[in-house]
Amino acid sequence: MEEQLNSLLEFLHDGNPNVRQLALNHLLGYTVKSSQLQNIFKQNNMRPISDLKNICREDPVIAHDAFKALVNLASDDEICKELNDDNFLHLMIKMITDSKIILSDMACMLLSNITKYQDISMKFLKMENQQVEGLSNSTKAIDQLVDVFVRGLDRVYNKEAEYHFLASVFANVTMLPQGREYFLTTASYDDVTPLSKLIVFTEHPNIIRRGGVISCLKNCCFAIEHHLDMLSPSKINVLPYILLPLCGPEEFDLDDMEGMPEDIQLLPSDKKREPDAYLRQTLLESIVLLTTTRQGRMILRQKKVYPVIRQMHLVESDEKVSIVVEQVVNMLMRDEGPEEDNIVENIRSENPDLGNDNTIEEI
Template identity: 45%
Template sequence: MPSELEDLVEFLHHGNTQVRQIAVENLVPYSTSQPSIFKRHQLLPINDLKLLIRDYPQIAKNVLTILVNLSGEDGEVRAKLVSDDEFLESLLKRVTDTKEPHADLQCMLLANLSKSPSIPKLLSLQRPVPTPLSTSPFAIDQLLDCFVKGSGGSYNKDANHDYLSYLFADLAKHAAGREYFLTPRKEDEGIVPLSKIIVFTEHGSAIRRRGVANTIKNVCFDVPAHPRLLYSDTDLETPDDVTNPIGLLPYILLPLMGSESFSDEDTEGMLDECQLLPPDKERDNQPDIMATHLESLLLLTTEKESRARLRAVKTYPIVRECHLQVEDEGVREGCDRLVQVLMREEGMKVSEGEGEGGDGEGRVEEVDEDEDEDEQIVDVV
């Protein structure tokens, strides 16, 4: 005989609104404690839940909570949801709706679905243009506009759309995603998508900062794009062959900086944005986000020319002070790895040493230039 819980799942497609509401309210805790109950009969309950996100607001809220919980850990559930284009359209319609009361739950669900290997389909998916939010027919452009314009509830008073940054980070793990973030969009007056989100590295929301930081890090795996990332269109030093420069550096260096002062020698050549900071300037208060920025900088040391650029803008003094001021081991380890690359001479490599007190200074050895270049390919996961 079916258990009471199995009977409750059967009520998800009941014709009476009150019965459905009672069912989903009582099923919410089981989406974490007994998720298998929703996978009965070849995931038939998931089909019911997909339809119920269109139901009355309170029912939809509980259904979204259940789907967020289920999709966070279960790849089979994610695949079921991502493969349904009609369901994706229903999600996108609500995320981009300025009056949707549960848009942030929709964003959380999209962030979970981004773990699916099929999520790059969003990069080419077209749908109706949600004016005045966006002018592009591409779903990814609309989501990016929603993220930018929705900060702090400025687009939808009930949502901040911060969790979309996690979606962007996962998309940037794919080559097609990195290409999207680095390519000027004709649908958006030639703006490079990455340039629209890097401005949030010092935003008040840790969720938004974390997602943006990881998006940047994943984009940095595109080594040929490093010159564009390292220079801006206002830099006098920008090489002539660098087109569509993005100017990433201030946005990943400033979160590592506090209000400390630097010597004239240290500041000479430092980016303007990193000089004369206010006395109340604070570093990012999330060590994992700082560590992610340090990983991005390490990835940017892959090429000799990139290392020269990082040295020229005085990255080392900034990282040195970060190491001195932050006690988190992950941040200090990231500082150590980066400093070992920046402070060695080209044609030399740093071997791991056993300095007194574990200072990590190591030994300097001569190597062939070709070997040195290979050493720079850093795999950060």
């Protein structure tokens, strides 16, 4: 079987496009991580990977399968290094930002896989692209992708693309301090902080979109120096977008509502909590991180975070989520020492699931 597949690999650079398409069609099933023959794509100094990158530039029918193959193969470290190619990265950016490209979502999927590798994330943060009329006034690739993620909702920008997987790209790049700094700094081209464009999607019905945004938000909470801006209603204002997914249909007492963000004071009777336990845990871990400083804890108390968490705790059935709920309660209800301020090390020792600031679980 392996010998036959090796023969097929030679046809990936055949001069006849029909032959290339037929060969790729037969090889596609062996690109998955569970395939025992996935390593055949590494032979001849990664020639098959080079061929697949070239096919991505062809007719969408065959390019679709090439992208699908690379999405699967990108789980391998050696292959991913081969995809750390400036020309190929620029191709993906152009395909994502062009409103007439059919395979924009496939390019988003591949970019979400390869930006899990720090070298590629770092390069992506620095990349430039030609200004795209009708999309963004910036020439920075990441600015353009944030804008297309927002403007492309419901296939408004490109009828063939939804751009949900860009949320995973943003989650990946915020594993880096430089990525967090980007999302928490006001952009010069539109005077808007990029994170503030994303947080409105923490309750989006698509789990890829909202999951990536929630992970990006949690990663940004590691930037302690930005906590006041993140909590300020006149600046980034993340708190309503963390609390809303944690709220159900329960009503709050008038005393509890005093000081609460207006967005969560009067919720409809059919309000649903985030159904995914991992995402509820991630949102709660964001709150834990925001309790790192005394000022952060004071703001969370003033904003009546505790009543929201208390109501959630009454109906929470997942053990891991309940543990983080209790940690939030402990941080908010604790007595403050006279000189106590930053307590990040205590938080991490009490909650090892927070990990460190360069790890994230894929959604």
